[in-house]
Amino acid sequence: MKIAFSPFLKYIFIGVLLSSFLQADPPLKYMKASTINESFVTEGSFQETIKDNITNEPVYIQKSKEGIPLYYRKIIRDDVCFDKECRKLDIIIYWNITGRYLGFELPEGEFLSKLDHEPFVESEYQRLHALLADSSIPLDAVSFEELIEKPSLKHQDLDAVSGATSKSLAEMVVKGAAYTTYKLWNIVNGPTMDFLSKNTENQLTAHLIHLILQSPESFDRVWALHKINSSVPLTPDLENALLEIISSDDFYLSYTAIQAIEAVHLNSFEFQERLFSLYKNANHSIQKELLKTLMEAPVLSPKLVGSSKGLLKQLNGQQLENILALYARHSIYDLETCRAVASILDNENPFISKKAYHFLVRIKSKDEFIQERLKAYKN
Template identity: 25%
Template sequence: MLFLRTVLFTILSLLHSVEAYSYQKDTTSRKIALTVDHPAFMDGPREVSLVQVDEEQAASYFYMTVESVLCADHICKVVPVRLYWDSFGNYIKYRLEEGVTLEKGDGQPFDEDDYIKLDEILTNKNAALRSLAYSDIIQTKVHGEVDAMSGATALILPDDESIEGATWTCYTLWHWVHGEMHHKVREIYAATLDQQQLVAMLGLNDKEKVKFAYESLARLNELDNGTKAILLESAQSWDKEIAAIICPAMQNWHVSFQTGLAQELLSNPSSSARLLTLDAISENKELSSFRSLLLGHIGSTDSFLEVDKTIEMMGRYGELYEGEVDALQEVMLRENFLIARRLFYFLKDQSMTRGQQEIMKEFAHENTERL
């Protein structure tokens, strides 16, 4: 095991010194100016320079040179670190300039295990560092000992998720890798793809790339007919994650497509996906266009939460039509009493025909003790 780690460190060291700031042949690159935020920025977002590299017959990648640690007290040793992402915003590697080393507390340089561990920490998109605020790092002790420029209280991190004496460095670099830059890279790459390429990506057996394609389509204001057809065809099979991506974007598209897509989503077997759809409809500027769809959904679902949410939206239309009252009374007389009671209290203040009023009176009489 020790031999393997030594070999890995040797490889990393060679890459640090040789590959770090060089290009392969047949590559093109462009600099992209961005404004991004970082949890350690005390003065808000800053402008940075990201580089996109395209290699012939290979996937493009991105890199950016950052400070190894964002140190408010200007006491830490700060060195440039180059971070690399693939086209989907995933971390690839970090590199240092030749002769540059990272430093821990008390001026101790990183050893070979530290460099390997840092790479492992940056690879872990769900690291404990994700949930920490910058103040958690600068005001606490980490690993039970005073970390560089730390305060007095204890902060416990798993041994494999931070480097003792270098928590600031781990925190700074991890949030560069997995924070706002992750999303910026994805958006930039998506802008280089057309709708046909994104739709083709939906058919891949790769969950992350499929998610990327849906996110990219959700940012578009105009969809071509082929894209619309694919979304309509697949909507009933979307899980909660995909529904959460597409539903908020619906109001950016033509209302006829919105209603068609909502109809498919309300037939999705996932209650979570259906509730997300209802949330999107509730916030839609074209709420009136969904009236018949909402009425039909009340009659097709056994979910009280969905019925309650749908009734709230129906209430915004004002007085119901006679046919709508008939349809809702039919649902009210079914066996699901929770839904029936909710409908009863919604309907009792509506204008009704004499026959509809009789139905309400009979229902109230039969369920006096339960209403």
């Protein structure tokens, strides 16, 4: 028997189907903060394909319309087996341009599953996302067999992948999905990560380094700082970024930024002066590193020397020793500087006055003021 629908009911039926289609769950996607600001991922960005020379598989690099690399992605299709039954793993892995893990995405309709093909719940996707982002987990140092407890003799036919996760290693994986976690972690944090990092390194410019230094992730900023060398010019933007990092409260970042400065970068008197302007408010360790860096300058800025002389009476013994070492390294023995050092010979702290005395004795100045102060110190 045929059932006749009125035109009105037909439209309702079609509308319900269309509504159901439009409300389908979007693809599952979990992402961390990107190295490059999202404002660069605009209309006009394009994709290039490169071949991973480690796995000989294609990797896709997304670039801005100006050619700035934004992120990498790789499609992974493989089998994940439980109890000798397998289902396809179909997932897209994303890396930042520094090689750091960025996230993963599952095509529409795809899902990850545990034992008995039970789908992941939201908390398990979040846990997997966090585990993949943690490159310190030693999943590269164990075999999958070590990750799984050995079945008892009467259960020897049990598929090892279904075995209970070893208690000592349980914190490294998603419960019930040890093999999936193990496999994806080693893909994410394996040789491909280094290959992609090196690929970005081959494209580095001062502008790209500056952009990476704006990343919200410390890993990216440290990565970029380690790439600065004598062949990288300090553009105004890059110079400002370095000074901002050095003056920050993050000691390791500050220290790394100072180490990135090469002698050739100190040809600029202005940059030397801006660098030394951070000295007064820096902690002792950073102060010491700043002066060690300035020792490598081809010629020390006269304005910097003038600024340092104004600090002499405020310095403790160790600080004074470091400043005087800077003077000695650059042969700063002009009369005005030596008289400024002589003025602290009467400091009540004998360690401080002794440092000033030894500095002046070595230069053997004939200046009457300095000779009188030295004589008074000895008496």
